[in-house]
Amino acid sequence: MGWQKRILRVNLTEGRCDVEPLNMEWANNYLGERGLATKYLWENMDPKADPMGPENVLIFATGPLSGTMSSTSGRYAVVTKGPLTGAIACSNSGGKFGAELKFAGYDMLVIHGRAAKPVYLHIVDNKVELLPADDIWGTTVWHTEEWLKSHHQNPQLKVASIGEAGEKGVRYACVVNDLHRAAGRSGVGAVMGSKNLKAVAVHGSVGVSVKDPKRFMQAVKKTKDLLAKSGGRKGLTKQGTLAMIDAMQEFGGLPTRNFQEVQFEGVDKINPSAVVKAKRNGHVNLLTNKACFGCTIACGRIAHIDETHFTIVNRPEYRHASGGLEYETAYAFGPVIGVDDVDALTFANFLMNEHGMDPISFGGTLAAAMELFQMGVLTEKDTDGIPLTFGNPEALTVMAEKTGRGEGFGKVLGLGSKLMCEQYGHPELAMVVKGQEFAGYDSRALQGMGLGYATSNRGACHLKHDTFAEDMEDQSGNGKAVPCKESQDRTAMIDSTGLCLFTTAAWGVPEFCEQIDAACEGEWDEARLTEIGERVWNLERQFNLAAGLTAKDDTLPKRLLEVPAPSGTAKGRVAELGKMLPEYYAARGWTADGIPSNETLARLGL
């Protein structure tokens, strides 16, 4: 009920695929998707393992509400140890792949080992096979998806795959599904590449049943109604996440030129107004919006790709429509590298989808390289003759292609900010937490965001907590610890349901609880769900501690801690982490060294 109660365990080293029953005790304690995959990861590998070695375990997990009539039920998570961070990585994604995996009868794929040669996993309900990937290895995500559908002559196949970036170990390579959606962060695609696994292609025809269909449909109707009426939801439908860019510009929280500034003079050229206005060539950027499976929000964008940029890449045929700018891409290809050419941003975003790379980490790394170039540490001799000046759109598009293909200076950029900046003797320029680049919110303007970045188990991340309301209301570090902790737990629970975080535009814990309780056997109340979230968070922490991370990794770069914001509403302010972090540890029931106390572990059954 909700769950299919079956997982598929794949041993790539041995070439075996076995179906086994889902551990229902774990499902009852960790729900699904992020939480349940974390438990499986914890039980199935040594956290000290090399993330790029065969002993790392790679999990694709759906939640109990994936594939149901709930709004946004298309989601799945990829959970593994991340090569960018050395910490636990959990990246989730929308599209249709997650629902399809569920329809094939599996809650989860648990993937061990490393194939001797490149393979892909082909699943049609009970038929599961590992097949040679010779024809698609070395090709793009888009080519891979088209080849698989064509080769198997099955247009209903849903595909999650890596591009060349994942094959070549770009530290922030991602897993892309349904062409435009990605499990984007922490390098989960590099892990897939290290296992010689090019793609998972799945087609399912099994239904998903729920405990109490009538009550479930009532809950679905009620919660969809709430979403339909929500102003936040309407904003997402109309403008997508890009709407954030004007607010952050005004607030002074928009990291610009590698966080040297917090407001960007070119924002009007890449904001929601710009993408619907006719551009210099008479065409508009934004073509339409697009929903993931079952989603009643439809925040996704499809944009026109201007072919001006095609000359820089050496491939014969192009699609002219691809994923459009979302806020984080607009930030990472815009302000933080100083570029305001919306066509270049859109084209680079398409290259991310083709090569399978995280735009946030790529943009962050390029921003650090640009600052090294600004300082004269890097010159055109190092950068294949391309001037890495802030604001140069060619640097963005050419380096996106080179990084995706593992060519020239792209190989350096593929290391990520932390290793690259260390290599050039300027580790202070890497704007990262635990090796992972920041999303587009400056911690000096949004203090709770800074605390969330510092404590996120997968490194700097804006999606594992939510203190926007508190941050907008009070720009000091006061009172941020408890909302940060509570929203982290709540988010961990939501990420374990199979639904999308953006439903929180209208839903709180009661709305998730109503749906879970109607779908899943057993008794579910808000307290139980909230505790699951906290349990998941603490188990992720346990994984990281066992992997060798410590409280010293719960920090922010010096620039945010010591250099005051130069403008905006937080002008003169630094990130007040020193104040917030002890309060946070206390709120979590952790020691002053950031270690969960025995009482906390016992309370959570860990």
Place this chain on the structure above:
Amino acid sequence: MGWQKRILRVNLTEGRCDVEPLNMEWANNYLGERGLATKYLWENMDPKADPMGPENVLIFATGPLSGTMSSTSGRYAVVTKGPLTGAIACSNSGGKFGAELKFAGYDMLVIHGRAAKPVYLHIVDNKVELLPADDIWGTTVWHTEEWLKSHHQNPQLKVASIGEAGEKGVRYACVVNDLHRAAGRSGVGAVMGSKNLKAVAVHGSVGVSVKDPKRFMQAVKKTKDLLAKSGGRKGLTKQGTLAMIDAMQEFGGLPTRNFQEVQFEGVDKINPSAVVKAKRNGHVNLLTNKACFGCTIACGRIAHIDETHFTIVNRPEYRHASGGLEYETAYAFGPVIGVDDVDALTFANFLMNEHGMDPISFGGTLAAAMELFQMGVLTEKDTDGIPLTFGNPEALTVMAEKTGRGEGFGKVLGLGSKLMCEQYGHPELAMVVKGQEFAGYDSRALQGMGLGYATSNRGACHLKHDTFAEDMEDQSGNGKAVPCKESQDRTAMIDSTGLCLFTTAAWGVPEFCEQIDAACEGEWDEARLTEIGERVWNLERQFNLAAGLTAKDDTLPKRLLEVPAPSGTAKGRVAELGKMLPEYYAARGWTADGIPSNETLARLGL
């Protein structure tokens, strides 16, 4: 097996929806989709009924292979008495709607009567309801589909609906599903409008089972392999049907300026090369191709809509991507009205999808109006100040909007060529058979096509037979009757399976037979299938004869019969119908008056 064995009968007058068993005797004799719907129509209405009256019956029908793993299994047909022709109308369509209707558990919707107020039909498996359409009546197809998905908060709903053209009785209004696909011809959308039925919205979760799953999957694999290897299929994938335009230009079979000419000087601006080249505004027209449900061909196109034209329509927000040019649209908005502006063609095509109109009939009617304008019979006083000169792109886009909305001269164009030309005293200018406008093949260059046009039961149509090979080989009327008759029967069978005619790029009767025999209970061989096709054709003929049509309606306009082709490979030739038609009647086993003989009827069990 194959069939769901259930139909949904809807009486709009009484507001009743009843499920009844499929008549399996009829299914065994008429297969499904076009054939079976023809039998249901024949048994359920008086062929003399007013097509726009409540006594007309409107049928949405799937075939036994709809929704299966067969390639192109997304198709359905709309069968009714057509208001453009007064003859039986059968228009089929791709997209996803047909498969979804099958997944909801129905082979067919049989719709009677007329609702007192506008309604729509909402089907989720066994839940069927007629609901008020007040919020969508008077709005476009695109708005309707978005409203339905949003109102029911169910993004998985598949929608077939009419636009304003169908509501207002445009004689060639169509039913549009999945935004870009249409049951396009003969005014089936006007019938839906006359019944006050705005839309059918369906979501299904029932599987489709087949008789012998293992053998069926073997047949599917084999037939998909054939398609994959086929050169014809590859051409459709790469260039879509638009590829035809260069061949027809060279051949001299491309009707230009209302068939005054047969070659168009502007063809290079609207052909497959043109749509992928950068246009004057720096953007390309063709964005990507797109497949219907289960299709391994993907001939559909998605194009960029240039906003230059948006000023002519008074709606606040636009999509910038819509269905791209297929051959018939390119012909009907290009050569036959002398326009070579690819952006205008694409925009007008988008307006067809929004308002729900058949581009072939709209373009043909506009061509006739342009000739009336050329002759001085019409002036700008009649045409709302718009010069209807051949080659004027504004005439195309503005009149498309006016016709869709039923405004000004658009009301005249909405009558179709035949009534319009009669109204202005020049019936000879209407390039139609049985009141329906021609597709883009001139009968003087393609004689078998001319015979097919003249004898097609739904009026001039290029999709109910296939004599291309014969026509290209020999441009006389010799030896066309038998191939025309045989391909008409074969096509009637294919249109009854639930699959797409374009599979004939690689498949003949054996390939359909192999799939039907593995999917459907009973014994199926090629002879039985071919006979079903012939039975369907003859029953359509019986319907038309009963409706009052005679052999006199099996003719072509004087221009094709008497005015020789002015250029091209058939220069100097007229359509040799006088020779072909008697041979055709004989091949059919019909009398010299075009009436099926008693022997023929007895042989076919009619």
